[in-house]
Amino acid sequence: MPSICDVPGCDHTRRRNQRLCGRCYGRLSGELRVAITEAHRQRRWPDWRDACRRAGELLNLGRAPRPPRNPSTTPQRAYELQARLLGERIDA
Numbered sequence: 001m002p003s004i005c006d007v008p009g010c011d012h013t014r015r016r017n018q019r020l021c022g023r024c025y026g027r028l029s030g031e032l033r034v035a036i037t038e039a040h041r042q043r044r045w046p047d048w049r050d051a052c053r054r055a056g057e058l059l060n061l062g063r064a065p066r067p068p069r070n071p072s073t074t075p076q077r078a079y080e081l082q083a084r085l086l087g088e089r090i091d092a
């Protein structure tokens, strides 16, 4: 079974002896990489979870799904559609 990156919302595979995938590793600060790696190695799970959460927030992973990637749908149109779905009146 492949190992998955520790960062929440990231489903990239990582090397077995690392905690992060290459992408997250390259985008995180050294401080956060070390925080995740060391907290895990020392089995400080609350610290490890906290560091992973911070990493996920920093990389904008695990957020709400983006609007559909339909080229004919402008952001404004997508907003209107969503507002309608939510039952909001945006022309009030």
Ligand SMILES: [Zn+2]
Pocket: 005, 006, 007, 010, 011, 012, 020, 021, 022, 023, 024, 025
């Ligand atoms: Zn990752």
